[in-house]
Amino acid sequence: MTQQIPSTEPELSGVRNFRDVGGLPTVDGRRVQHGVLFRSGHLAHATEEDAAFLASLGLHTVFDFRNASDQKLEGPDVELPGVRNVNLPLSDPADGSEFWKMVRDGEMEQLREILGDDKGANRMIASYRTIVTQRTAEHSQVLHALAEDSVPALMHCAAGKDRAGLSIAVTLLALGVEREAIVADYLESNAKHRRYKVRRSASSAAAYSPEVMELLSPLFDARAEYLTAAFDTVEETWGGVDAYLEQGLGITPEIRERLRERLLD
Numbered sequence: 001m002t003q004q005i006p007s008t009e010p011e012l013s014g015v016r017n018f019r020d021v022g023g024l025p026t027v028d029g030r031r032v033q034h035g036v037l038f039r040s041g042h043l044a045h046a047t048e049e050d051a052a053f054l055a056s057l058g059l060h061t062v063f064d065f066r067n068a069s070d071q072k073l074e075g076p077d078v079e080l081p082g083v084r085n086v087n088l089p090l091s092d093p094a095d096g097s098e099f100w101k102m103v104r105d106g107e108m109e110q111l112r113e114i115l116g117d118d119k120g121a122n123r124m125i126a127s128y129r130t131i132v133t134q135r136t137a138e139h140s141q142v143l144h145a146l147a148e149d150s151v152p153a154l155m156h157c158a159a160g161k162d163r164a165g166l167s168i169a170v171t172l173l174a175l176g177v178e179r180e181a182i183v184a185d186y187l188e189s190n191a192k193h194r195r196y197k198v199r200r201s202a203s204s205a206a207a208y209s210p211e212v213m214e215l216l217s218p219l220f221d222a223r224a225e226y227l228t229a230a231f232d233t234v235e236e237t238w239g240g241v242d243a244y245l246e247q248g249l250g251i252t253p254e255i256r257e258r259l260r261e262r263l264l265d
Contacts, residue, residue, distance in 0.1 A: 010053060014045035017160035017189055021168060024185060026176040030264045036152045037263060039168050041160035042066060044075035051078050054154070059083045061150035063142055065090045065163040074158065086145070088138045090131055090163040111215045120218030121225070124162070128230040131166050133237055139170050140249040146171065147258040161189040161222050166230060173241050174251060174259055179231070189222040 012018055018041075022034030038057065042064070046054065064077060067089035077085060102114055114120075146153060155171075157163035165186050172182045238244040245251040251259075 012050045012053065013047045014050050015043055015054075016041035019188065021172070021185060024172065024177045024181045026264065027178055028176060030176075030260075032172070032175065032177065032263055033265050037168070037171065038152070038154040039160055039164050040154060040156045041164075042070070042074050042156055042158050043077035043080075044071075046078040051080060054078075055080050055083075057152060057154075059152050059154055061086055061145065061153045063088060063145075063153060063155045063164075063167065065138075065155070065157040065167060070158050084150070086150075088141060090135050090138060090157070090167075108211065111212060115215040115218070118218075120215065121223070124218055124223070124226050125229045127162070128166065128226050129233045131163065132230045132233045136248045139167060140251065142167055143171065143174055143245075143249060143251050143259065144255065146262065147255045151262050159189070159220070161186075161220075162226075165189065165222065165227070169227060169230065170249075171259075171263075173234075174245055174256055175263055176260070183224055183227055186227050187222050187224065 010018070017039070019039060020034055021037040021039060022032050024032045026032075035057070038059075043050075043054070043062070059080060061084045062077065062080065064085060064087045066074070066087070102110055115123075142155075155164045155167050169182050169186060172185070234241060234244045234248075238248055245256065246253075
């Protein structure tokens, strides 16, 4: 039997990977409220119906973690009335536009060279580690904003998997959500109706061949090992989540409590 998508997670026509993060359990028995924290892929291709649905959510802030090359490729987000848009570019999981140009245009030999022999997966793991250690200012800004006035909020990047996925994970860590629940939510990005649509500009028969898609899969999969690498980096760099939040992101216990008041049942 085909699983039905909940009404709060419609299969939007032009927005991939949208979902409400509500319902996830915390270690002390509470849950993330429904209707306060959403995640998705970019909003640039939202239809009128998509935009009307998003507008109905009562969003205060949309956090867009795409960089300039993403926005040039996909376009700006649709305008939602009364919603504040905050662009906080995070380091691209695939190291920017030149890499993605090779992904889109590269021939088999070039793709084998840059992605074969686990190079694709290793690149993703390295990027997750880098975002954790080098984008503390951006994640600090997001958490401070959520604690102050930015709820309900939607976080997105291009696919809604890596940069938005990490930002959601950091938020959930601050709320005390169970680690297994954070990983399970992250892996939801692998659902067929949520996956980013791979665009290859090559017109040859090999453009979407099984070998090409296998080489590309590490870039477009949500893999537990990627998020685990980020968690491991927190432990290795700061010694634990509490120290990461307070020393790395400047999130005091008082700010964490405000976050919990705003986002938890």
